[in-house]
Amino acid sequence: MAIVVVDVALKPEILDPQGRAIVGALGRVGLEGVSDVRQGKQFVLNIDGDVDEAKLAQINEIAATLLSNPVIEDFTVQVRP
Amino acid sequence: MSIDTVSDATSSPKTAQPFAELGLKKDEYESIREILGRRPTSSELAMYSVMWSEHCSYKSSKVHLRQFGTKVPKNDSMLVGIGENAGVVDIGQGWAVTFKVESHNHPSYVEPYQGAATGIGGIVRDIISMGARPVAVMDPLRFGDPENPDTRRVLTGIVSGIGGYGNCLGLPNIGGEIVFDASYQGNPLVNALCVGTMKHEDIHLAKASGVGNAVILYGARTGGDGIGGVSVLASETFDADGPAKRPSVQVGDPFMEKLLIECTLEVLHAGLVEGIQDLGGAGISCATSELASNGEGGMHVWLDRVLLRDSTLSPEEILMSESQERMCAVVEPGKIDAFMAVCKKWDVEAVVIGEVNNSGRLTVEWHGQEIVNVPPRSVAHDGPVYERPYARPDWMDVRQSSGPDNLVRPKSAAEVKQTWLTMTGTPNLASKSWVTSQYDRYVMGNTVLAQPEDSGMIRVDEKTGLGIAVSTDCNARFAALDPYKGAQLALAESYRNVAVTGAKPLAVTNCLNFGSPEDSAVMWQFEQAVTGLADACLEMGTPVTGGNVSFYNQTGEVAIHPTPVIGVLGVIQDVDRRTPMAWQRDGEIVYVLGATRDELAGSEWAHAIHDHLGGLPPVLDLNAEMTLAEILVAGSRDGLFTAAHDVSEGGIAQSLAEMAMRSGVGARLEVPAGIDAFTFLWSESATRAVVVVSQDCYEKFVALCDAKKFPVTKIGVVDALSKSIELAGVFGESISLDIEELRTISEETLPRLFG
Numbered sequence: 119m120a121i122v123v124v125d126v127a128l129k130p131e132i133l134d135p136q137g138r139a140i141v142g143a144l145g146r147v148g149l150e151g152v153s154d155v156r157q158g159k160q161f162v163l164n165i166d167g168d169v170d171e172a173k174l175a176q177i178n179e180i181a182a183t184l185l186s187n188p189v190i191e192d193f194t195v196q197v198r199p
Numbered sequence: 200m201s202i203d204t205v206s207d208a209t210s211s212p213k214t215a216q217p218f219a220e221l222g223l224k225k226d227e228y229e230s231i232r233e234i235l236g237r238r239p240t241s242s243e244l245a246m247y248s249v250m251w252s253e254h255c256s257y258k259s260s261k262v263h264l265r266q267f268g269t270k271v272p273k274n275d276s277m278l279v280g281i282g283e284n285a286g287v288v289d290i291g292q293g294w295a296v297t298f299k300v301e302s303h304n305h306p307s308y309v310e311p312y313q314g315a316a317t318g319i320g321g322i323v324r325d326i327i328s329m330g331a332r333p334v335a336v337m338d339p340l341r342f343g344d345p346e347n348p349d350t351r352r353v354l355t356g357i358v359s360g361i362g363g364y365g366n367c368l369g370l371p372n373i374g375g376e377i378v379f380d381a382s383y384q385g386n387p388l389v390n391a392l393c394v395g396t397m398k399h400e401d402i403h404l405a406k407a408s409g410v411g412n413a414v415i416l417y418g419a420r421t422g423g424d425g426i427g428g429v430s431v432l433a434s435e436t437f438d439a440d441g442p443a444k445r446p447s448v449q450v451g452d453p454f455m456e457k458l459l460i461e462c463t464l465e466v467l468h469a470g471l472v473e474g475i476q477d478l479g480g481a482g483i484s485c486a487t488s489e490l491a492s493n494g495e496g497g498m499h500v501w502l503d504r505v506l507l508r509d510s511t512l513s514p515e516e517i518l519m520s521e522s523q524e525r526m527c528a529v530v531e532p533g534k535i536d537a538f539m540a541v542c543k544k545w546d547v548e549a550v551v552i553g554e555v556n557n558s559g560r561l562t563v564e565w566h567g568q569e570i571v572n573v574p575p576r577s578v579a580h581d582g583p584v585y586e587r588p589y590a591r592p593d594w595m596d597v598r599q600s601s602g603p604d605n606l607v608r609p610k611s612a613a614e615v616k617q618t619w620l621t622m623t624g625t626p627n628l629a630s631k632s633w634v635t636s637q638y639d640r641y642v643m644g645n646t647v648l649a650q651p652e653d654s655g656m657i658r659v660d661e662k663t664g665l666g667i668a669v670s671t672d673c674n675a676r677f678a679a680l681d682p683y684k685g686a687q688l689a690l691a692e693s694y695r696n697v698a699v700t701g702a703k704p705l706a707v708t709n710c711l712n713f714g715s716p717e718d719s720a721v722m723w724q725f726e727q728a729v730t731g732l733a734d735a736c737l738e739m740g741t742p743v744t745g746g747n748v749s750f751y752n753q754t755g756e757v758a759i760h761p762t763p764v765i766g767v768l769g770v771i772q773d774v775d776r777r778t779p780m781a782w783q784r785d786g787e788i789v790y791v792l793g794a795t796r797d798e799l800a801g802s803e804w805a806h807a808i809h810d811h812l813g814g815l816p817p818v819l820d821l822n823a824e825m826t827l828a829e830i831l832v833a834g835s836r837d838g839l840f841t842a843a844h845d846v847s848e849g850g851i852a853q854s855l856a857e858m859a860m861r862s863g864v865g866a867r868l869e870v871p872a873g874i875d876a877f878t879f880l881w882s883e884s885a886t887r888a889v890v891v892v893s894q895d896c897y898e899k900f901v902a903l904c905d906a907k908k909f910p911v912t913k914i915g916v917v918d919a920l921s922k923s924i925e926l927a928g929v930f931g932e933s934i935s936l937d938i939e940e941l942r943t944i945s946e947e948t949l950p951r952l953f954g
Binding site for chain 1: 309310313419422423448449450451452455508509522523546727775
């Protein structure tokens, strides 16, 4: 069994209202020094068997079609060692 | 990053420019060079390209839209007419209402959720920039074949986007439409309407007056979203691989928009603002050039002062960005501090980006270098105007001559009952509550009527009960059969839907959705629809206060049905006098107002049962429509009606089913003499309504109809003990429709398709 982590976040040029809200909250609670926050989400996939090239291609497809909205989001796929 | 300055443009006249990639035609580019007496800088080219686009300049539609300005009915209630962000109508007692509908079709197909959400955001900013508080929204929607899997993607995204943005903003969604037709498969229509209310003295206009006044950009920061072709310009300075293509999708932030509403209304009411403009399509380019063009005629902008979300943006991109939730205000120098204080209170960022002057030029500088120097009118108002060729296509003959006469009709009581059950569940007639229950319809506490009622109704003044009703309608199949009549029928239906609730129709807005204007057949449909609408508005005394045109709703050679969505606004003196659609009390008498003829071309029956579209749409007598409205409004005012419901898609059968399903109470009815049951139930003749009158009032009601010489037919009585619609005279027999069965059929269609 292997674990694959997919991180999804809004593309850098897309407005991230939640990230902006966190920046605002940081200021209000007196935690200074953070100028910007981008919020994303993480999917941890438990994969049956080993992760080979074919599996990885399949996971990339899952990430591109179901886990992210490629019009406004980017994603990365990492195999957790 | 190298900057293309005005002096660069003068010294290097031969530099090749990517005007075609930005959507400008060769002759348009040449006329820009002529206006400026040199080649445009890349920033100027960016501004002209967006402002001269079809979307911003109305270059194909302008010549026809002028009719709305020339065929103006006598109407004392217009306070602000076409040309401003939205028209303003006087509703009495010192109150004014502004309303407008706009399209967000193309973005909503690419990214349904954000496209539909930012559609609401954009129309709401139009309303607040007039000085009004938004009080309600509505969304007329059109989708492709409901069985096509892509329709599911588009519909669910759009509906969540409307709900997500509108609900967060705290605005009730009180109506709209959902219509399915295969012609919208690759081109769904997402139109968004917003209504706002204000006192007369609070009306504001978009102009930059007063030399020395500051131009303040406030709201969300400017980012790289919504930039279409400008990456062509910017890419010159990037690596060979080029930048990742900027998405043309914008992401909205409804919480920011809410702050922007409150902040804007506060600075307006405090008298801190000379002129105001929202930022929509074409962003800063549009706001600065329109403000300057409407005011003293000159403005200087320091573009590097614009607050950015992404510091790598080029000046061209900043000028064209369509980032949401931004506004532009013109403020006297002595009031800047007070303005900034209000912005700070609402946590809205603001910065002075420019100054009004009388130079007659719009000049923009970027870190000390002049990158734009243009006459603002040439950007904002004097764009190209096209007299596009239009001609009635030959296929209209075939379409109009292949009427519905040969379609197989139900011929027995059993067949009529089965047809009724089937029709109740078609996607177009089925209950839309699966969609509308995802919208907040009652927030703010002033919603008097909302879907599925004929129009949405909002209480404006809590003390006097003064209210407004709004409806949007369009049967595009009628417009496909005859665009002139189709537009008039859309107006008539919307007018009737307002009157049926007891409100007096006052003013019109429209969203004209068509295919490509470069197709002479589409252009003919457009010309016909605009002419039909302008003629009918003149005759009915309801002026067009503003609207929007959406062209290029076309995939390949296939255009959508011409879809002139018409919104009508009416006023009701006391919302307690409204007429609801559901009958309730035992023994009350059910009447049909208006004449039913054999008119099934373009009907829902022909579409749903036979997939047929041909023939001529129903005849329309505008005077009769106005008389019907007078009866409906007078009857509501005098308390004659306990219920009333418009007759349109799906005919009388659908009206009766909806009235019964709304209350759960049955009725004993009979098909009137002189007409067969099928025609009576499913013809879609215009100018009809079903009304319910109490035993005490029927003499007065019949006398009213007689005095107006308007046809009225008694069809039966409400039966509070029954849970079914009993209809006698159906090919010699009686049929009985169980209301619970109708409701189950009506309510299961949309969840089955999209749930």
